[in-house]
Amino acid sequence: MPAHGDSADHRADHRADHRADHRADHRAGLVVEDLRVDLDDSSFDVVRDVGFRCLPGEAIGIVGESGSGKTTVGMALLGYTRPGMSIGAGRVLIDGTDVLSRPADEVTRIRGRTISYVPQEPAKALSPAMRVGRQIAEMLDRQASDGQHSDGQHSDGQAIADRVAAACEAAQLPADPELLRRYPHELSGGQQQRVAIAMALAAGPRVVVMDEPTTGLDVMVQARLLEVIRRIRATTGASIVYISHDLGVVRSLVDKVVVLYGGRIAEAGSVEAIFRSPVHPYTRRLIAAVPRLDGPRLRLRGIPGSAPQPSSRVPGCPFAPRCALVTDQCEHEMPPATDTPTGYVRCWRAGEPDPLPADDDAAGERAVPSRAPAGAALLTLTDLHAVYRRKLSLLRASRDTTAVAVASLSLAIGDGECVALVGESGSGKTTIARCVAGLHRWTGGQMTFDGSPVPADPRKRGPGLRRSIQIVFQDPDGSLNPQMQVAELLGRPLKRDFNLPPRARTARSAELLDLVHLPASYLRRYPAELSGGEKQRVALARALAARPRLLVCDEITSALDVAVQASILELLMELRAELAMAMLFISHDLAVVRAISDRVVVLRAGVIRESRDTDELFATPGDPYTSELLAAVPDLPPGDYSGFASQI
Amino acid sequence: MPAQVMDTEPARLRRLTVRRRFSRRGIVGLGMVGLVVLVAVIGPLLAPDDAYKIYGAPYTPPSGSHLLGLDYLGRDALSRFLDGGRSTLLLALAATAVGYAVGLTVGLLAAYRGGFLERILMRATDVLLVFPGLIFVLLLVAVYGSNTLIMIVGVGLANAPRIARVVYTSALRVVELPYVEYARAGGERIWYIARRELLPNIFAPIAVDFGIRLSGSILLIAGLSFLGFGIQPPTPDWGLIISENLTGFSVQPYCMLAPIFAIAFLTVGINLIIDGWRGGSRASKDRSLASAR
Numbered sequence: 023m024p025a026h027g028d029s030a031d032h033r034a035d036h037r038a039d040h041r042a043d044h045r046a047d048h049r050a051g052l053v054v055e056d057l058r059v060d061l062d063d064s065s066f067d068v069v070r071d072v073g074f075r076c077l078p079g080e081a082i083g084i085v086g087e088s089g090s091g092k093t094t095v096g097m098a099l100l101g102y103t104r105p106g107m108s109i110g111a112g113r114v115l116i117d118g119t120d121v122l123s124r125p126a127d128e129v130t131r132i133r134g135r136t137i138s139y140v141p142q143e144p145a146k147a148l149s150p151a152m153r154v155g156r157q158i159a160e161m162l163d164r165q166a167s168d169g170q171h172s173d174g175q176h177s178d179g180q181a182i183a184d185r186v187a188a189a190c191e192a193a194q195l196p197a198d199p200e201l202l203r204r205y206p207h208e209l210s211g212g213q214q215q216r217v218a219i220a221m222a223l224a225a226g227p228r229v230v231v232m233d234e235p236t237t238g239l240d241v242m243v244q245a246r247l248l249e250v251i252r253r254i255r256a257t258t259g260a261s262i263v264y265i266s267h268d269l270g271v272v273r274s275l276v277d278k279v280v281v282l283y284g285g286r287i288a289e290a291g292s293v294e295a296i297f298r299s300p301v302h303p304y305t306r307r308l309i310a311a312v313p314r315l316d317g318p319r320l321r322l323r324g325i326p327g328s329a330p331q332p333s334s335r336v337p338g339c340p341f342a343p344r345c346a347l348v349t350d351q352c353e354h355e356m357p358p359a360t361d362t363p364t365g366y367v368r369c370w371r372a373g374e375p376d377p378l379p380a381d382d383d384a385a386g387e388r389a390v391p392s393r394a395p396a397g398a399a400l401l402t403l404t405d406l407h408a409v410y411r412r413k414l415s416l417l418r419a420s421r422d423t424t425a426v427a428v429a430s431l432s433l434a435i436g437d438g439e440c441v442a443l444v445g446e447s448g449s450g451k452t453t454i455a456r457c458v459a460g461l462h463r464w465t466g467g468q469m470t471f472d473g474s475p476v477p478a479d480p481r482k483r484g485p486g487l488r489r490s491i492q493i494v495f496q497d498p499d500g501s502l503n504p505q506m507q508v509a510e511l512l513g514r515p516l517k518r519d520f521n522l523p524p525r526a527r528t529a530r531s532a533e534l535l536d537l538v539h540l541p542a543s544y545l546r547r548y549p550a551e552l553s554g555g556e557k558q559r560v561a562l563a564r565a566l567a568a569r570p571r572l573l574v575c576d577e578i579t580s581a582l583d584v585a586v587q588a589s590i591l592e593l594l595m596e597l598r599a600e601l602a603m604a605m606l607f608i609s610h611d612l613a614v615v616r617a618i619s620d621r622v623v624v625l626r627a628g629v630i631r632e633s634r635d636t637d638e639l640f641a642t643p644g645d646p647y648t649s650e651l652l653a654a655v656p657d658l659p660p661g662d663y664s665g666f667a668s669q670i
Numbered sequence: 671m672p673a674q675v676m677d678t679e680p681a682r683l684r685r686l687t688v689r690r691r692f693s694r695r696g697i698v699g700l701g702m703v704g705l706v707v708l709v710a711v712i713g714p715l716l717a718p719d720d721a722y723k724i725y726g727a728p729y730t731p732p733s734g735s736h737l738l739g740l741d742y743l744g745r746d747a748l749s750r751f752l753d754g755g756r757s758t759l760l761l762a763l764a765a766t767a768v769g770y771a772v773g774l775t776v777g778l779l780a781a782y783r784g785g786f787l788e789r790i791l792m793r794a795t796d797v798l799l800v801f802p803g804l805i806f807v808l809l810l811v812a813v814y815g816s817n818t819l820i821m822i823v824g825v826g827l828a829n830a831p832r833i834a835r836v837v838y839t840s841a842l843r844v845v846e847l848p849y850v851e852y853a854r855a856g857g858e859r860i861w862y863i864a865r866r867e868l869l870p871n872i873f874a875p876i877a878v879d880f881g882i883r884l885s886g887s888i889l890l891i892a893g894l895s896f897l898g899f900g901i902q903p904p905t906p907d908w909g910l911i912i913s914e915n916l917t918g919f920s921v922q923p924y925c926m927l928a929p930i931f932a933i934a935f936l937t938v939g940i941n942l943i944i945d946g947w948r949g950g951s952r953a954s955k956d957r958s959l960a961s962a963r
Binding site: 459460461480481483485488493495496497500501502503504505506515518519564568 | 847848849851852854855856857858866867870871
């Protein structure tokens with residue numbers, strides 16, 4: 023019985039009654055058995071043999087890469103699938119009642135009342151045309167109009183208002199009636215997500231499925247939201263299913279973890295067991311790919327290859343094609359679930375040492391080389407001042423307001439140096455990147471490159487300077503023109519900047535693909551045929567086509583999975599050593615920054631708070647704001663698996 | 671997590687199940703348009719009689735010698751129909767092309783350049799949008815006289831503001847995407863960016879719009895002919911045939927039915943093709959252009 027729903031809630035009481043006999047027995051909470059979701063019109067399944075249990079008041083984390091079936095599982099718990107899929111088998115028991123075997127209209131009633139869902143992107147999940155208070159109340163209205171408990175109490179405005187207030191309080195939304203009268207676009211991203219959480223909690227559900235609720239939010243906002251979720255778990259007694267690809271977040275939030283790979287559970291167990299002594303090679307690789315704030319600065323290792331599509335899975339263990347320990351048996355036979363102290367694992371070679379991170383690689387080699395000697399200043403920004411315009415009126419240009427993005431900022435990047443810019447959203451870090459790349463006009467101050475002044479307009483920069491400064495963007499989906507094949511994407515800068523003839527362009531493009539570890543056959547592919555990580559590699563190759571001296575990386579890994587992120591970072595380190603480029607690396611993720619940069623510049627509201635050597639900054643943060651940022655990062659504790667044989 | 675989570679699986683799904691470029695609906699559309707074009711192209715060769723000769727009394731109903739009967743002057747309706755398609759289609763295509771030349775330029779320029787130019791161009795577009803197409807062309811005809819060139823340019827310009835609006839709105843979303851910014855940072859010229867980066871990526875909504883504009887042009891030209899400004903009698907033209915014979919609709923409807931059906935076929939067919947086209951290449955994740963509506 024949810025604690026916050028106690029007040030004058032007859033229906034909840036009523037529900038508790040008929041549930042009372044189940045309360046104490048083994049059926050309480052959420053039990054998922056042998057769940058299978060099929061792709062329609064094919065013999066493939068998206069998810070198979072998924073089962074786990076989550077007691078009331080417990081939180082279970084479902085982790086995995088993009089395409090591992092996390093969201094499919096989360097939605098299937100509500101008896102829902104995306105178009106093109108259907109639930110093929112399995113049971114989803116909530117306090118002993120199987121959601122999947124209920125008739126459709128009953129499932130509709132169960133959703134939101136017994137089990138609710140917090141979507142990933144609140145901005146898209148909330149109706150933009152409805153005031154948020156009304157949206158929360160609607161969850162209750164819908165419940166009340168079911169007609170099951172027509173004692174008149176529930177449509178009572180005051181009762182609904184009370185429950186909306188209770189839900190808001192649980193989601194730690196300010197108890198301000200003014201806030202409830204706002205429209206979603208008038209709220210910040212964090213507030214929007216809290217509204218979505220309040221909606222999910224409004225009817226006092228037994229199970230709350232949260233699908234990456236903090237992804238895309240700023241690190242500080244995320245930290246506050248995670249606090250909200252922890253409190254909900256402690257106070258409502260609901261089972262929480264938390265889906266995320268962010269292992270740090272999961273580590274800090276849940277009791278049990280299910281590791282999903284290729285639609286199958288690779289390993290399941292208690293959060294300590296999974297993170298401290300994982301036995302599945304995939305789990306190990308995944309955890310070893312997480313950049314850390316503590317411990318030695320290790321070179322990250324990605325997992326080669328990419329997550330399998332339902333149609334391209336091998337008959338045996340789905341991880342076999344990417345696994346370093348693979349045997350014939352792995353490829354042909356699905357391993358059975360073997361019990362581990364706190365859960366189970368599906369692997370023929372569970373617990374055997376993974377040769378790659380341990381044996382292949384001496385500890386010394388994996389350590390990040392101490393900072394390269396910074397050469398003469400390559401890029402300098404002096405008193406740079408930049409604003410961005412908020413468009414208010416189409417007719418009157420003078421009425422547009424401007425906001426200061428960067429205020430008299432001075433910064434120098436040495437030849438071959440990697441400088442990281444970190445800060446929350448709105449700190450001006452992206453504006454600086456855009457100024458350097460020639461995409462934003464600054465209003466004051468100077469920029470020089472190699473001693474000569476840099477004009478703001480890229481057309482005025484001259485071909486040499488344009489080539490020297492290249493940028494890679496955050497969004498892999500938007501970085502590449504979807505109508506061009508990779509050959510054309512890479513060929514264009516080669517033609518434009520070097521005037522290479524077609525044959526030489528193809529040869530050089532293949533060379534560039536090789537540099538970013540993609541096969542030359544990818545020249546014929548369109549962006550839609552690449553995964554997110556592959557798209558970022560192509561974007562990198564395109565930037566490298568110009569042989570830049572400074573590479574601007576604007577949050578290039580923040581849209582990627584942790585394993586893909588690790589391999590991109592690995593690649594960047596390699597390229598830096600090979601090509602001797604300087605880098606301006608923009609990120610909100612301090613752990614990533616620590617893994618790659620020589621120097622860190624902490625920005626807040628367009629002003630530099632601190633600019634220090636990376637090792638120094640993480641050892642002894644000088645500015646209180648830096649400490650605050652560091653504290654907000656959901657990091658893996660030092661005792662967690664890091665990929666060394668010595669720990670096995 | 672980024673959009674790819676949601677996208678990769680359905681995208682792969684579509685690749686697996688959809689092989690052909692057109693759905694059944696698109697193939698029906700292709701057939702309809704093909705038929706009308708065929709009639710327009712080889713029609714004059716098949717015409718049984720002289721389209722200009724008077725064979726009998728006005729509005730004589732269909733008979734064995736005149737399958738669709740005679741028109742308001744007593745000419746063979748079938749022959750006039752078969753003779754009249756070419757001018758109708760060519761004029762409409764030419765006018766639509768003029769419309770796109772102007773509309774694409776204005777829309778793309780406004781979206782890409784932004785600022786002052788955007789305001790001027792789009793406000794001017796709004797002003798022109800206020801005039802109904804017919805009034806606009808009549809205005810031009812009143813000033814410059816009535817001839818084929820004026821009509822093509824006039825009908826084209828009457829379409830241009832609407833085309834500009836559609837192009838502008840679609841391009842607005844694309845101009846701020848990173849790949850366009852990358853081209854800008856690389857110092858690409860506006861011509862290259864418009865042609866290679868913008869245009870292919872706003873093709874879907876424009877293609878949907880094209881069908882509406884083409885059939886609109888046909889109707890507009892027919893309307894002009896009806897008012898006596900378009901194609902001058904006795905030239906056979908589908909639009910003109912319909913307007914000429916309108917008075918006799920209750921007496922001898924058959925002489926107008928063929929051009930009416932031809933225009934309807936063309937309009938519906940074009941829209942079916944666009945609805946049923948699933949994109950020409952592996953490049954498009956979004957296979958159905960219908961979703962652009």
